Amino acid sequence: MDNQRNLILAVLLTILLIFGWDTGMKYLYPEASKPRPAASAPAAPGSVSADPASGKPTREGGLTNAADQALEARDLATALSPAGRVAIAAPGLSGSINLTGALLDDLVTNRHTATSDKNSGANRVFSPAGTPAQHYAQLGWSGQGVNLPNARTVWAAPQGAKLTPQTPVTLTWNSGAGQTFTITYAIDEDYLITAKQTVANAAPAPIKVQPIAQLNRTDKTASVSTWTLHSGPFGAFDGSVSFKPNYKDVLEAQTVTNEGKPDWVGFTDIYWMSVLVPGQNAQGSDFRAIGNGIYLADLFYQPVDVAPGQQVTTETRLFAGAKESSVLDRYEEAGLAKFGHSIDWGWFFWFEKPIFWLLKALFKTVGNFGAAIILLTLIVRGIMFPVAQRQFKSMASMRAIQPKMKVLQERYKEDKQKLQEETMKLYREEGVNPLAGCLPIFLQIPVFFALYKVLTLAVEMRHQPFALWIHDLSAPDPLHVLNLFGLLPFTPPGFLAIGILALLLGFTMWLQFKLNPASPDPVQQQVFAFMPWMMMFVMAPFAAGLLIYWITSNLLTIAQQKFLYARHPQLKAMVDKERADVAAASKRAK
Incomplete structure (x- = not known):
């Protein structure tokens, strides 16, 4: 009964996020649709x-x-x-x-x-x-x-x-x-x-x-x-x-x-x-x-x-x-104070500007900002590949100590503080870092945010085409499912503006999750099943270049997982066994 209640709650929260996203964006990113108050001063x-x-x-x-x-x-x-x-x-x-x-x-x-x-x-x-x-x-x-x-x-x-x-x-x-x-x-x-x-x-x-x-x-x-x-x-x-x-x-x-x-x-x-x-x-x-x-x-x-x-x-x-960033920086070097900071990069300009510089350098090489974004993704994933290897090693170690973890959970199920102490002791003895699996995600967040700011702020990205129907990487995907990809004369609201890129994002994220170990918790399983499609709705209104980055990152993650599973067949066998066990447990529960 608790699992059913949690599942219903998870579904309701997902629906709330999907349909509340557009409202929230309009609140945080107002479009000044309300009439302005009239000024009392006479017009000049x-x-x-x-x-x-x-x-x-x-x-x-x-x-x-x-x-x-x-x-x-x-x-x-x-x-x-x-x-x-x-x-x-x-x-x-x-x-x-x-x-x-x-x-x-x-x-x-x-x-x-x-x-x-x-x-x-x-x-x-x-x-x-x-x-x-x-x-x-x-x-x-x-x-x-x-x-x-x-x-x-x-x-x-x-x-x-x-x-x-x-x-x-x-x-x-x-x-x-x-x-x-x-x-x-x-x-x-x-x-x-x-x-x-x-x-x-x-x-x-x-x-x-x-x-x-x-x-x-x-x-x-x-x-x-x-x-x-x-x-x-x-x-x-x-x-x-x-x-x-x-x-x-x-x-x-x-x-x-x-x-x-x-x-x-x-x-x-x-x-x-x-x-x-x-x-x-x-x-x-x-x-x-x-x-x-x-x-x-x-x-x-x-x-x-x-x-x-x-x-x-x-x-x-x-x-x-x-x-233009280079022009403003040149004026600042010539003595115009803080002119390069007239672009509202925010607190993380020290990271965003290098990402922008790298993106422009890649553009000079390939002549297309969409291709430059894909190359940027390859570079980022390449840098993080050693981290991913350590993640897989840590994941294997975590699964190896699961029997010991279950013993501790049974022994100290009435004493949460003691359970936490013994769990941390077990991690130290076995040389396991439970946070290692989160590291690649945390490392990607600054890059993702920097690319978001670049696509939003940089006039150099304005009206930059990629290929086919993508004529502006800084704008959302212009083709939407609900208007039959532009055949019908209306634009769907932001949270329903699902385009080809958003569909690809959801699908590649679903494939990525399919390669991950199945969670033994039914509620978590349902949440992970909803997550790709929820993110499809959330990301649809964002710049096309940002979706291209995420789709490319998902594809590289899938390829990376397959490569590492090939190099560590014992881990692949362990994941397959866990999936089979979870599936069997789900059938028995029904």
Whole structure:
């Protein structure tokens, strides 16, 4: 009766895990499907007035509402007219500078496409003010008693100017009161733009101005933010990266003043970021919510006095683009503090980054990240092969002392503490380590978690194909059993999105368990029988690359077990006998 009760409990817990998994993931990985509270502050000029709750954030980020996407395409066609713009052409970025306001509001990444379709065009990073995907950078000054340029100021540029790594561009505006303002933009081969703000005072009296740099963006294009992957405002202050606050915190507070000297400040999505890197005399920074889902990252400099006949220049660098690990590390080596840590690797970055490095090295060799994941699995299993041999030796030793264990259990069945003492004494005398069988599993957990983080975070893995129907290793298997592998026009919920890879995972795990010794406990037998299929449901929503790793690991484990059984036939005979004994006992129990 106890066994039946335990079996029913195990089945109920399994069902709860399977059907509760999707709910739990939505709780831990919210998709912001609830409407956001309305901000009390009035909307800034040029802010988007569409419903900020339309569409749900995704891992990719970007507009998800069809109406917003159509409006964005229409607005871009109008806003990006060549008239009144200076073209940007660099290996990493393309786009243009808006002469009205001297805004950097049109940037796309040349090395990354918008979707997995290679013909989908470059992924857009910045969009002009007023478009649904509004995101731009603005440089300026504040002060009193001075005629200053603003967002409506039309700047002058040299005829035929184009911003390239070889040709900086200088924009000029004259106040009409003796001051000349200039902004000189320079761009490198990747994603870094350097801006020098200069004010020259030809008036007879001194002036005081405060240089300011600002990022303006909507949260409608934000990627999904989770407890393990931050998306939203962030920065580095006093040499330490802070992945906070989130958009909700800024919305509630209206203004969040950052503590410490800003090394850089801005916004991050999972794959992209835009940050301002101050030059000298930075005073502070903050984040602001100005309504309608629009947020600002502000960078303030110390006010400066400009004497007659003098000029003052302030330098600010802007990073806007993909969070490519090698590029970020190179910028950090060049002096941008903690730039390589702008990727949210978490506490285990010391292990995750080497795994990523190895994966990239394998990719350079084979030219396919799916094949690189398989090779990574082979390397990991090869390193752990000696451990597996010791595991099998320990398993054989454990089975050899089972008769002695049963004697101790009978002798001390009323004294649990004494039984534990005698059991540990027996282990020492026989040279048996009962935890040796768990060691390979524990050793694989860090590798599995590191690969999960790499597939989730690394833009280098984004849209990387493997073979056949797997066009993106960082996304779940796109073909599902319930929609007849894409023939029916609907997407099953996460816990029922069973694809070919999930089926292979369950099947290979079942084969692996079939080679293990049978448990004498009927309840444990049932749990092990359910486990492969339960994991099939649990793992189905994860990245395809992660399932490929696990399937390959299962196949290698099966091959390894068969090899070791061949080398230790006495252990194979022992396992077969135990299975036969357990099967006979089960028949007698019925």
